Amino acid sequence: MRRVTDAAELDGLSRDAGPATMVPKVAYFASTESEVVAAIREAEAAGLPVTPRGGGTGIPTQSVGRGALVIQTDSTAALSGELVTCGPGLVKADLNRYLVQGDRWLPVDPSSYASCTVGGMVANNSSGARSLKYGSTIEYVSGLRVALPGGDAFTAAALPLGDAGSGDQKRQRAVALLTENQKAIAEEAPRVTKNSSGYRLERVVHDGVLDFPRLFVGSEGTLGVTTQATLRVVKRPSWRALFVVDTSLAALDHDVGAFRSLRPAALELVDKSVFRRVGRWDRVAPYSRSDDQYMLFCELDGEGSQGEAMERAGSSQVAGLEPMALSDPADVQSAWEVRNETLSLALEIRDGPRSLAPGVEDLVVPPDKLGELVRLLTGQFESRGLGYILYGHAGDANLHARPLVDGSGQEGKGTMRELMDECFERVWKMGGSMTGEHGDGMLRAGYVERQYPRTYWIMKEIKAIFDPKMVMNPGVKLA
Numbered sequence: 064m065r066r067v068t069d070a071a072e073l074d075g076l077s078r079d080a081g082p083a084t085m086v087p088k089v090a091y092f093a094s095t096e097s098e099v100v101a102a103i104r105e106a107e108a109a110g111l112p113v114t115p116r117g118g119g120t121g122i123p124t125q126s127v128g129r130g131a132l133v134i135q136t137d138s139t140a141a142l143s144g145e146l147v148t149c150g151p152g153l154v155k156a157d158l159n160r161y162l163v164q165g166d167r168w169l170p171v172d173p174s175s176y177a178s179c180t181v182g183g184m185v186a187n188n189s190s191g192a193r194s195l196k197y198g199s200t201i202e203y204v205s206g207l208r209v210a211l212p213g214g215d216a217f218t219a220a221a222l223p224l225g226d227a228g229s230g231d232q233k234r235q236r237a238v239a240l241l242t243e244n245q246k247a248i249a250e251e252a253p254r255v256t257k258n259s260s261g262y263r264l265e266r267v268v269h270d271g272v273l274d275f276p277r278l279f280v281g282s283e284g285t286l287g288v289t290t291q292a293t294l295r296v297v298k299r300p301s302w303r304a305l306f307v308v309d310t311s312l313a314a315l316d317h318d319v320g321a322f323r324s325l326r327p328a329a330l331e332l333v334d335k336s337v338f339r340r341v342g343r344w345d346r347v348a349p350y351s352r353s354d355d356q357y358m359l360f361c362e363l364d365g366e367g368s369q370g371e372a373m374e375r376a377g378s379s380q381v382a383g384l385e386p387m388a389l390s391d392p393a394d395v396q397s398a399w400e401v402r403n404e405t406l407s408l409a410l411e412i413r414d415g416p417r418s419l420a421p422g423v424e425d426l427v428v429p430p431d432k433l434g435e436l437v438r439l440l441t442g443q444f445e446s447r448g449l450g451y452i453l454y455g456h457a458g459d460a461n462l463h464a465r466p467l468v469d470g471s472g473q474e475g476k477g478t479m480r481e482l483m484d485e486c487f488e489r490v491w492k493m494g495g496s497m498t499g500e501h502g503d504g505m506l507r508a509g510y511v512e513r514q515y516p517r518t519y520w521i522m523k524e525i526k527a528i529f530d531p532k533m534v535m536n537p538g539v540k541l542a
């Protein structure tokens with residue numbers, strides 16, 4: 064284990080992709096579970112809170128802290144049939160490369176896949192453009208090893224409901240909480256296709272099993288440190304075809320509806336203005352055919368004949384939109400690289416002291432309420448005279464919107480608080496969630512109780528069961 068106390072190195076670990084900077088007292092680079100356990104023990108003995116950290120690409124301030132950082136460096140992978148067992152430090156792009164050998168794929172690729180880790184993806188229940196068809200990380204977690212505060216490490220596995228209550232005390236208490244309150248949990252769950260707010264209580268009991276790993280998926284390092292993840296992987300599709308069309312916010316509902324009829328793997332909104340503002344119009348120029356500010360990317364994939372899919376597209380309502388059709392794998396890949404660059408480029412945008420602030424950057428609503436979400440966001444920004452960007456997972460009605468504000472001053476902070484207050488309330492009324500994939504972090508922790516007024520207490524109890532001394536990532540997710 065490497066223990067870091069050097070000021071310059073700690074400074075380098077004081078930022079993630081969120082708004083706050085926090086310099087840790089110490090950082091542990093641990094490569095095995097026993098080293099993670101030792102690091103947690105040492106931090107606890109010194110009275111320091113523990114923040115697990117992977118690639119540090121988390122957005123809502125969640126992988127930085129003022130105590131001890133634990134960075135799990137194990138980046139091994141071992142494929143066995145439909146399961147791959149990974150070290151949490153494995154970067155998603157490396158996992159993809161490794162899985163090519165078995166013609167397999169973990170079909171969740173966050174745009175940050177070149178630097179985010181398996182540990183971070185599990186902790187955030189991350190998703191990607193193709194989550195429309197394939198779902199989020201939670202769908203693929205089969206088992207976890209987790210190091211807990213107090214020096215324990217245990218295996219989280221799915222168990223038949225009848226057997227689930229017979230384990231140690233921690234497990235028995237968690238099982239009782241989840242099974243006795245199943246009705247309230249189900250009733251309060253957002254009606255969305257993806258969600259990363261609060262603990263994923265509504266996904267733990269399903270199909271006659273108690274799926275323990277799902278309690279830790281999306282827990283943002285607040286319950287323990289994942290030291291190993293066993294994930295289900297699927298066969299890679301034999302073909303992909305990408306349809307690209309210009310659109311506007313006024314036409315979005317119609318165009319998304321037309322593409323949805325094709326049952327796509329991905330249906331993404333691209334904001335061309337991001338590329339114009341940072342002087343990278345060359346990246347979108349090959350795909351842009353009008354002055355409309357937005358584009359839709361719709362991907363179909365499958366086995367067997369690609370021709371049939373192309374015909375399906377040609378004979379559907381989509382035909383009237385006259386999309387550009389890309390079917391060569393290299394062309395499809397190049398177009399996706401443009402989409403995936405959006406946030407990294409957007410973070411360069413400045414207007415004097417103003418930059419693009421997170422807060423309402425990951426709202427998700429039921430898919431049929433996409434138009435309502437667009438009107439909410441544009442209305443909120445325009446009524447305050449704020450410039451903004453808007454892109455994301457249109458098929459899931461999960462939009463990444465950021466206004467340009469001066470986040471360093473009181474005025475900008477006040478504006479963001481108002482925006483969050485008003486947008487979250489409206490999204491909850493629509494049956495949505497304040498975060499579809501980025502998580503709550505410290506940025507939204509103060510709102511989780513308002514999203515889950517009936518079941519927040521269960522989340523607090525779960526936290527108390529696994530982390531009674533509140534050592535793990537305090538201030539993240541649970542206020």
Ligand SMILES: Cc1cc2nc3c(=O)[nH]c(=O)nc-3n(C[C@H](O)[C@H](O)[C@H](O)COP(=O)(O)OP(=O)(O)OC[C@H]3O[C@@H](n4cnc5c(N)ncnc54)[C@H](O)[C@@H]3O)c2cc1C
Nearest residue numbers: 117118119120121173174179180182183186190284289500
């Ligand atoms: C440019 C950009 C694009 C992005 N695109 C997407 C996207 O398309 N989809 C998406 O879902 N997200 C996206 N994100 C958000 C982020 O990249 C993902 O949430 C990612 O999975 C985080 O992984 P990480 O390794 O960087 O985790 P970190 O940022 O290091 O940590 C994230 C959280 O996980 C916890 N954690 C990390 N490792 C462990 C562990 N071993 N055990 C327990 N907890 C742990 C941390 O404490 C923290 O709470 C994007 C971010 C950026 C900056």
